[in-house]
Amino acid sequence: MPFHLGIDSGGTSTRAMLVNEAGQVLFTGQAGSANFTTSPPRLVRQNLQKATSGCPEPDTVCLCGAGILTKANFLQAGDLLAELFPKARHRVTPDYYAAYASFDPPVCVCVISGTGSVVCSSGEHGFAKSGGGGFAIGDDGSAFRFGRAALRHFLDDPDECSCRVLQAIEKRFGTTEPAEVIAKVYGGRTVASQVAKFARPLAKDAADGLPYATEALRSEFQALATVVASHVHRFLPPRTPLSVGLSGGLWEISLLFQRSFEKELGEVLPQRELHVRRPSKPPVYGAAKLAMNLL
Numbered sequence: 001m002p003f004h005l006g007i008d009s010g011g012t013s014t015r016a017m018l019v020n021e022a023g024q025v026l027f028t029g030q031a032g033s034a035n036f037t038t039s040p041p042r043l044v045r046q047n048l049q050k051a052t053s054g055c056p057e058p059d060t061v062c063l064c065g066a067g068i069l070t071k072a073n074f075l076q077a078g079d080l081l082a083e084l085f086p087k088a089r090h091r092v093t094p095d096y097y098a099a100y101a102s103f104d105p106p107v108c109v110c111v112i113s114g115t116g117s118v119v120c121s122s123g124e125h126g127f128a129k130s131g132g133g134g135f136a137i138g139d140d141g142s143a144f145r146f147g148r149a150a151l152r153h154f155l156d157d158p159d160e161c162s163c164r165v166l167q168a169i170e171k172r173f174g175t176t177e178p179a180e181v182i183a184k185v186y187g188g189r190t191v192a193s194q195v196a197k198f199a200r201p202l203a204k205d206a207a208d209g210l211p212y213a214t215e216a217l218r219s220e221f222q223a224l225a226t227v228v229a230s231h232v233h234r235f236l237p238p239r240t241p242l243s244v245g246l247s248g249g250l251w252e253i254s255l256l257f258q259r260s261f262e263k264e265l266g267e268v269l270p271q272r273e274l275h276v277r278r279p280s281k282p283p284v285y286g287a288a289k290l291a292m293n294l295l
Helices: 041-051 071-084 094-103 143-156 163-173 178-187 191-196 198-208 211-235 254-268 283-292
Strands: 004-007 014-020 025-032 060-065 089-094 107-115 115-121 126-132 244-245 273-278
Touching: 004 041, 004 115, 004 283, 014 041, 014 283, 041 126, 041 283, 060 071, 060 094, 060 283, 089 094, 089 107, 089 283, 094 107, 094 115, 094 126, 094 244, 094 283, 107 211, 115 211, 126 211, 143 163, 143 178, 143 191, 143 211, 163 178, 163 198, 178 191, 191 198, 198 211, 198 254, 244 254, 254 273
Parallel strands: 004 060, 060 089, 107 244, 244 273
Antiparallel strands: 004 014, 014 025, 107 115, 115 126
16 A cells, blocks of 8 residues: 655644555654745755654655745755655645645635745636745734734833743743844744744733734734735635635634634625634645645
8 A cells, every 4th residue: 555745844843744545644753944945955854854754665755845936946855855755756845735735625715824824725727825925025914923023012112011921032032131132033043933933922912902912913914814805806716605724833822813813804805705714634634645646
C-alpha cells in the first residue's frame, strides 16, 4: 500500500504527516519555522529534516510551504524534497493549498490567519489567492498585526500597559525597557513570528474591553473582511449560501477573534448567507491529501 507524506511548513512551525491510501495516520513530526522567503536556507533544510526524521519511506510527498512565491523558491523546495526523498514523486505548493485541502466537505473560500494571512479558493478557473503580501506590506488580520498592536501600545505608554502584556514582553525579551525591546525585536532571526506571539495577550485585553485592543480587532478584521469580499466578488459565483473556512493559529487563540471577524464579514457581505466553520483536520493533513493525488 502506498505511503503519502504531507509537509506544512510555516513561519512558526513545520509539521509532517504520513498517511496510507485509507487516510490512516502512520507518522507525525514537528520542527521549527521554515519560510522559503524569510528563513535562511540552512534553517529551512534543518527543520524539514527534523520534522520528517524517522518517517518511513514515502511514495509521494507534497510540501506546502510558507514563502513559496518565486520560481527560485519552487526550485529550492523541489531540490530539498529530491534530496530528502529521492525515491518519491513530489509536489511543491504554497502553504495555503494545505489549509484549503484540509476542509471536508470543501468550503467556498478559506481565510487563513496565522503569523500572516491569506484568502484563497478553488474553482473552475483554478486556484485563486488574495491578500497575503507578508508582514511588511500585507497580512491584514494576522497574528503579526495583532501582536504589533500590543507592542505599539506598550511603546506608546508602558505605564498604561496591562500586566499580561508586560509579563509577555518580559518573558520573551527578558526586559521591559522600551529601547531594549525594540532592539531585540529587530535583532531576532524571525521578526514576524516573534511579534505574532503578542496576539494572545491582546486577545485577553480585548476580552477585558481595553480600547486599544478592541479597536485593533475592529480595524484589522474590517480590513481582512474587505479582502474576503473582494475575493468573493472576483472569483466566486453570486450564489448563497457562502461557506467560509477559518484556518490558522490565530483562530485557536480566542473565540473572540472568530466572533469579531464574523461580525465584520457580515458588514461587508450583507446580501450573502454566511456559514463560517473551522476544519476538523489540521493543514498538514490537507498536504497529505494533496500528496495522495500524485498517484
